[in-house]
Amino acid sequence: EKTTVLITGCSSGIGLGLAARLAADAARRFKGKGVTLRRGDRHPRGSPEPGQAAPCARGWAGAGAGRAAQRHRCQRLRSPAVYATMRDLAKGERLLERLGGCCPDTLEVLQLDVTDPCSLAAAVQQVQGQRLDVLVCNAGVGLMGPLETCSDQAMKTVFDVNLFGAVRTIQAFLPTMKRHRAGRIIVSSSIGGLQGLPFNSVYCASKFALEGLCESLAIVLQPFNIHLTLVECGPVNTSFLAKLQRPDPEGSELQGLDAETQGLYRRYLRHCQSLFHDVAQEVEEVLQVFLEAIGTPCPPLRCVTTQLFAPLSRLRLASPDGSAYVRAMHDFVFGRGEAGGERP
């Protein structure tokens, strides 16, 4: 019996790695019967009519014979076992490269922007009729910087992807899982969803919100035999850090901000760079935690990928008023008693 998995945010990083890993699964547990590359382009721009097969993703198999073969295979609509979804199908090339240049018969790539209800509806339509065993809500974006510099739009985007994107995705696939009275929902969360991190207030707020959402939902899902697991990632070597929105410490965005906060922010950026340089996990390591959550009979609500923050997490729990955590985190990031050089 194959396991059908749908993953969001598969054009890079953890999502890409997980999709490739599952599609190439040596035990063939995720094996499907055929392959389809379908483009569920956003409605109304080129979206297929309900029930109608979408045209193939372009540019997938590179040039020539490969592409012709893809086109040919696209006509055989079968049930794949890994639905790798991504906002921009043009970025699907990377996933294909990871799989050695050819699309295995275990994979279907679908367009899905978690902020776009129409795109989500089109993806649901394409998966219809399939029993979905595992839903992985992985799409996420970051936002860093002094709170005073975070624009309304940037804050809304973070919540729209990290929180509401996951909510919409779960809402879309939950009824099927409930009907089958089985399933798993795995959510890419963050250590920043468990404890506050300096200059990441809005990102942490979105992941904290996700934690509250998932913990609440897990209680209701228990009688349905649907397990929900939050994977709490620490720093992971993906393009996440490079892509996240943050003000340039030397740029105009910090103009008007007090000098002390500017100093702290510069310090934080240096700390963050060295943290990622020294202790960031590789995607493969983090994937083990996702695979365990998929494969274990009764996965827990939360799994951390690293013990790096365990002392700080323990401190946070042991001292619920929070002040010991705030002091310890401050010292961890900025050093003891010399933050910004001008601590009052």
Ligand code: NAD
């Ligand atoms: P990444 O940037 O490589 O992956 C994020 C993916 O989400 C990208 O493929 C991106 O295109 C996709 N995405 C963004 N907006 C989307 C949208 N509207 N619709 C669909 N997809 C969208 O980074 P990653 O490290 O692989 O991140 C995966 C998850 O892990 C995220 O939820 C992130 O918050 C979480 N995480 C990452 C780290 C880290 O250090 N890399 C740490 C903690 C948590």
